[in-house]
Amino acid sequence: METILEMKKITKIFPGVRALDEVDFNLRKGEIHALIGENGAGKSTLMKALLGMYEIDGGEIWFKGKKVNFKGPNDALHAGISMIHQEISLVQTMSAAENIWMGRTGRFTKMGIIDHKQLMHETRELCGRLGIQIDPAATVETLSVANMQLVELVRAVSYNADVIVMDEPTSALTDAEIELLYKIVRDLAAQGTSIIFISHKLEEIFEICDRITIMRDGQYIDCRDTTDIDNDELIKLIAGREINNIYTKDHFEKGDIALEVKNLSSTGTFRNISFAVRKGEILGFCGLMGAGRSEIMRAIFGIDPYDSGEILINGKKAVIKNPQDAIKNGIGMVTEDRLRQGAIHSLDIKTNMSLPFLPQLSKMGFVYDAKEREQCEQMAKKMSVNMVSFANNIGSLSGGNQQKVIIGRWLLMDPDILILDEPTRGIDVGAKSEIYKIMNDLAKQGMAIIMVSSEMPEILGMSDRIAVVREGEIVCIMENEGLEQQTLLAHAFGVANKISE
């Protein structure tokens, strides 16, 4: 197969860190090529170097047989390379169609006026061809995060690019949408488009990618055919060490009920939610995306209001109207959207790790002393946060490392009840296993833990009991003994009865 892109010995130095150290990357026409590595390994930097977003300190880029040096994403796009970034980069107040054709509405303009009918028609046709159902006229801010990602995808495809870079494209998608994305990616590849697929989800890499380039600490490690490598070997190459059993789960006696929720309801979001979690227990919550799991947790933590029902802490009714109330009641929560809701970009890493969840809480008199500094440093080390200095701005960390800092903050606060919403999304396999170890230790010390996750292996690997949420209701809570992924999925899809018949 013909090589379309070749990056040779690419070096990029940031103050104090060699983010890329003579990295090689080679892409063939029509292949789906995974780029994988721990948080901070240099994947995003390599792609930003390709697009000309960073000036490189060494190396050469060859595209379609010519040496190139793009001046920025527009330049790269013009040449045939488009990228879907991790963060949504759409203009929220504009329609989906306007976002897709941004900067290119000239083709729909007659005598200086945009022909909106034609714009909508072409967008509908393009979405239809891809099998994506989005109203082109809908304002982006009214769309779900998943639909925003699909708009980004349509935009990237609309350029008819030779190469599309996808940075963790499935992170906010439901299972059905992920299947659709796989189909679109496979179709594009079959038509000759080359895809660079950045992901931390090993299963999806094995499912759709042809080759895998592995990076570690800013260096190229290896490039393998997906059919020539198994899960364990891939993990070893990513982490640089053997990780045998990533799920650490000890079995021990559970304590009294720490948190009980009775008939909690929020009109239009969830109904009659009742469950209890004991000291030392890990209660997993699974279900399809959009089933209402995060909304339930946000209500318990006081981020969103609820209409009726009760929350009891250690048997006593608690009044939780905001996160401050929840914290006073001994509850901590790592939110799903922790980068937007949890990280304060204007502050350094150390402060971000030591500050409680919301900026206004810092006014409650958080004191930062030497002992806390030591604790923060230990936590950062335990979670292998890849950084130059604690004093650097959190924005200088890779996305995954920022997440580790936010999670570390909550683990340090040592709440009685800890809610973790998608704790390992966007986090590399080595740090995942560290987070599981920490969860296990905390449970052993008597913490009650609720974990919401879309990753079935993680739910099955770490939970004592598992609650399945479907369409805003808990459909069942099961002991995690001999449970299988299929059973959970059947409950999540509402077809469990059919399977047992």
Ligand SMILES: Nc1ncnc2c1ncn2[C@@H]1O[C@H](COP(=O)(O)OP(=O)(O)OP(=O)(O)O)[C@@H](O)[C@H]1O
């Ligand atoms: N703008 C920047 N300024 C300083 N350092 C940076 C900057 N961007 C990235 N880095 C550093 O470069 C290294 C590589 O980061 P990069 O974002 O490429 O990692 P990644 O492999 O994409 O990680 P993740 O999986 O977490 O997204 C990290 O050490 C990071 O802290």
